[in-house]
């Protein structure tokens with residue numbers, strides 16, 4: 001299967017998870033492209049005028065996995081800006097993951113997944129998997145492994 005992993009990652013954590021997920025999916029025989037949304041300068045939570053530089057295309061993938069950090073208990077504005085400009089996800093199945101620092105799903109994890117799910121559904125996608133990676137020292141590796149295992153088990 002031809003799979004796209006599209007992430008925004010300010011400090012590299014989300015990209016690292018995407019990269020490990022790509023490796024696991026490739027081991028299963030899939031063709032995987034990992035693409036990173038980039039922006040001009042810095043985007044602070046609440047910014048309205050985020051300028052995208054690298055704008056990954058969604059065409060051509062049979063399945064897409066979107067990843068983003070949680071910022072200010074919400075979807076990072078860079079990823080929000082990117083997702084909102086995607087022309088269509090009509091008929092596609094997508095999966096989602098977020099990385100975050102604080103423990104508990106209610107410190108932005110669930111809300112961010114909900115925000116991403118809404119945009120994807122509004123663009124015509126059906127959402128299959130949703131995962132949260134907690135980047136604090138204790139549970140990081142455990143939650144990365146769970147995220148990768150659950151998302152890759154769909155393929």
Ligand SMILES: Cc1cc2nc3c(=O)[nH]c(=O)nc-3n(C[C@H](O)[C@H](O)[C@H](O)COP(=O)(O)O)c2cc1C
Nearest residue numbers: 009010011012013014069071072073099100101102
């Ligand atoms: C501006 C900003 C706001 C953040 N807000 C939250 C938050 O509300 N909840 C949380 O758990 N982590 C929060 N974090 C931590 C990031 O979500 C976490 O470090 C994430 O793994 C970073 O991913 P990245 O390296 O891909 O950018 C915030 C980080 C930044 C820079």
